[in-house]
Amino acid sequence: MPGTCVIGLQWGDEAKGKLVDLLTSQFDVVVRYQGGANAGHTVVIGENVYKLHHIPSGILNPNVRNLVTPGVVLNPPTILGEIDSLQQRGVEVGDNLMISDRVHVVFPWHLAEDRAMNAERVSGESIGTTLRGIGPCYRDKVGRNFAIRLGDMYRDDFRERIHEIVAAKKRILSNLNGEVESLDPEVIFAEFAAYAERLRPHVADTTAFLLDAVEANQKVLYEGAQGALLDIDHGTFPFVTSSNSSGVGVSAGSGIPPRWINRVIGVVKAYSTRVGGGPFPTELDDDMGQRIRDLGNEYGTTTGRPRRCGWFDAVAVRYTARLSGVDALSVMMLDVLSQLPEVRICVAYDLDGERIDHFPSHADDLRRAKPIYETIPGWEVDVTGVRELADLPAGARRYLDRVSELVGRPVEIVSVGPDRAQTMFATPD
Ligand code: IMP
Numbered sequence: 134m135p136g137t138c139v140i141g142l143q144w145g146d147e148a149k150g151k152l153v154d155l156l157t158s159q160f161d162v163v164v165r166y167q168g169g170a171n172a173g174h175t176v177v178i179g180e181n182v183y184k185l186h187h188i189p190s191g192i193l194n195p196n197v198r199n200l201v202t203p204g205v206v207l208n209p210p211t212i213l214g215e216i217d218s219l220q221q222r223g224v225e226v227g228d229n230l231m232i233s234d235r236v237h238v239v240f241p242w243h244l245a246e247d248r249a250m251n252a253e254r255v256s257g258e259s260i261g262t263t264l265r266g267i268g269p270c271y272r273d274k275v276g277r278n279f280a281i282r283l284g285d286m287y288r289d290d291f292r293e294r295i296h297e298i299v300a301a302k303k304r305i306l307s308n309l310n311g312e313v314e315s316l317d318p319e320v321i322f323a324e325f326a327a328y329a330e331r332l333r334p335h336v337a338d339t340t341a342f343l344l345d346a347v348e349a350n351q352k353v354l355y356e357g358a359q360g361a362l363l364d365i366d367h368g369t370f371p372f373v374t375s376s377n378s379s380g381v382g383v384s385a386g387s388g389i390p391p392r393w394i395n396r397v398i399g400v401v402k403a404y405s406t407r408v409g410g411g412p413f414p415t416e417l418d419d420d421m422g423q424r425i426r427d428l429g430n431e432y433g434t435t436t437g438r439p440r441r442c443g444w445f446d447a448v449a450v451r452y453t454a455r456l457s458g459v460d461a462l463s464v465m466m467l468d469v470l471s472q473l474p475e476v477r478i479c480v481a482y483d484l485d486g487e488r489i490d491h492f493p494s495h496a497d498d499l500r501r502a503k504p505i506y507e508t509i510p511g512w513e514v515d516v517t518g519v520r521e522l523a524d525l526p527a528g529a530r531r532y533l534d535r536v537s538e539l540v541g542r543p544v545e546i547v548s549v550g551p552d553r554a555q556t557m558f559a560t561p562d
Contacts, residue, residue, distance in 0.1 A: 136353045136394040139463075140380045141360030142453040144407040146433070146440065147400040148465040148548060150174025153190040153356045155553055161351040162198045163191030164343065166386030167376035168358035169206035169239060169270070171263040173434025177551040181222060184434055187212045188219070188230060189356050195225060198346075200339045203235035204376060204386020206270040207283060209328035232332065233339040234284030240325070242302040242316055243269040249311035255371050256497070261409030262374075263436050271375035283336060286329040295322045340388035347393045355383045355394070361453035369496050372411025380457025399459035399542065401450055403467045403532075404476075406440040408433050412499040415443035415479045429469040444477040444506065447539035452492035454540050463546035464533060467525075468555075473511045476532060479504035480539060509535060517550045522557045 139156070141147040154176040157163055170186045176193060177183075183193065187207060191197035201207065216226045243266030250269070251262050262268060273280040279298045285291060299318040306313045347353060361379035362368045368378070376382060384391045404425055407413045417425065422442045425431065431440035454462070470476050481490045482502035493499045512528030519525055525533075525547070537544045545559040 135347050135350065136355065136389065137396040137398065138355040138357060138380060138383050138394060138457075139398050139400060140357040140457045140459070141378070142362075142399040142401050142450050142457065142459070143360045143405055143446075144362045144413075145172075145359040145378075146406055146408070146431075147360060147402050148175075149357060149400050150176050150185065150190045151465070151548065151551065151553075151556075152398070152400055152463055152546065153354060154178075154193055155556055156354060157191040157194040157197050159352065160191065160197060160354040162200060162343070162346050162353045163189040164200045164202055164353060164355045164387050165189045165205055165358065166202045166355060167204040167378060167382045168374065169267055170208040170211040170265040171267045171374060172358035174356075174358070175434055175551075178553060183219070183222075183224075185215055188215050188226075191354065191356075192219060192226065192230065193224060195229070197229065199230050200343060200387075201230075201232040201236060202339045202343065202387040203233045204382065205233075205236045206239055206267060206274070207232065207236045208239040208265065209325065209332060213328060213331055228334070230335050231337040231339050231342060232283060232335045234282065234336050235340070236283050237270055237274045238281050238283055238286065238325075239266040239270045240281065240298075241321060242299065242306065243273070245306055245311045245313070245316070246302075246309070249306060249309040258372075258410040260372055260411070263409075263433075268375045283329075283332070286325060287333070287336075291326070292322045295325070343387060343389055347389060353389075353393070355387060357383070361457055362449060367456055369411050369499060372409065372496060379453060380459070397457055397459045398461055398463055398546070399450075399454050399457060400463045400465060401445070401536075402429075402465050403445060403470050403536075404429070405443045405446050405449075406431050408436070408438050408440050412496050412502075413441055413443060414449075414482060414499060414502045414504045415446045416441050417443045421473075424473070425469060428472060429466055444479055444504070445536060446479045446504070447536065448479060448482055448490060449492055451540050454542050459542050461545035462537065462540060462542050463548070464536065464544050465548040467529060467533075467547055468515070468517045468549040470532070471512060471514060471516045471529065474513065475508050475511050477506040477508050478532075478535060478539065480507050481505040507535070517555060519549055520554070520557060522547060522559055
């Protein structure tokens with residue numbers, strides 16, 4: 134079993150970090166391959182809550198090698214903060230963390246551009262980014278002229294590159310009414326040269342390392358960030374993130390040929406959430422939505438923003454499960470639904486009077502799509518202490534069976550709380 138991926142199938146925040154942490158003991162290497170500090174992966178171990186933005190959740194397992202590979206955009210002060218906070222709590226972070234010299238670096242001008250662009254509207258709505266400079270950094274990577282990769286920070290012309298880029302960015306930002314005063318090239322150079330020194334022990338050619346690892350039959354777990362509906366090419370564009378966050382991004386972001394990936398676990402919440410702008414057919418803009426938000430503590434890990442909440446959308450998840458090549462589903466936060474008198478699943482959309490069961494490609498169509506629901510009686514039993522799938526109340530099992538049937542994939546993992554112990558695995562027949 135050389136390569137397994139864990140992919141979020143909704144709009145992110147599906148509790149992938151918890152699952153990756155649980156699975157890491159079966160793997161030699163854990164890889165983060167896209168996104169950056171926009172991600173917030175929470176892992177709870179006993180009393181300790183770890184919030185990771187770049188570092189793979191495998192870092193909490195001492196036998197695992199953790200890789201940050203070329204598809205990631207790196208915010209140096211944020212990852213250094215993660216390293217410090219892990220070390221302060223006794224977690225070893227040494228040569229078990231390797232960061233590719235090919236990752237692109239997020240600089241202060243990217244943050245200023247993100248703020249300026251986020252003030253602009255797309256079809257009357259703001260994208261509502263995490264303001265971590267993700268879009269502008271990926272834009273510079275694709276545009277090439279103004280990009281700096283981690284490996285460039287150790288080269289003789291690093292200072293000169295900062296001067297050149299700051300001069301150009303000031304011109305661009307002035308046109309966007311962005312903040313230019315704080316962009317002092319000498320201050321930025323001094324700050325980032327210091328970050329580069331601190332990161333130096335972790336910088337490596339992760340592509341070569343990973344190819345050696347898979348060719349030597351080591352087991353690799355790929356940890357997706359965000360969710361497939363935020364994929365730049367296949368998500369609810371333009372209300373998406375700037376990387377390939379569905380299963381199709383694993384190979385490009387990590388540098389591993391697709392043939393080395395042979396199992397994909399799709400992670401979903403038992404309901405839906407979304408942060409930021411964009412269409413969300415099953416959104417509940419009412420007391421029920423607030424109830425789910427309160428029960429699920431649905432506030433962003435990275436930004437603290439309240440998450441938009443709604444019912445499970447089987448049309449959307451069937452689409453992303455197929456797109457990501459999912460073998461099995463992991464359903465998280467089932468406990469949140471356990472207090473409700475009834476639960477709903479969206480089984481199709483009504484688009485301009487026509488019933489459709491495919492996921493529309495245009496955000497405007499998705500915005501007009503009205504969910505067609507199936508209602509399932511609630512089970513109203515606290516499931517947080519349940520440890521075997523067979524011991525779940527019949528109503529909860531019925532709900533999971535229906536999710537599986539509609540998405541077309543088996544549910545093999547179910548989570549009923551934040552702790553490692555609150556997770557159940559289906560045993561093969
Ligand atoms: P960006 O990735 O900061 O550019 O944000 C683009 C969109 O993706 C916004 O709607 C964000 O709220 C959303 N987003 C980015 N990262 C995450 C995440 O880790 N979880 C959930 N939503 C995210």
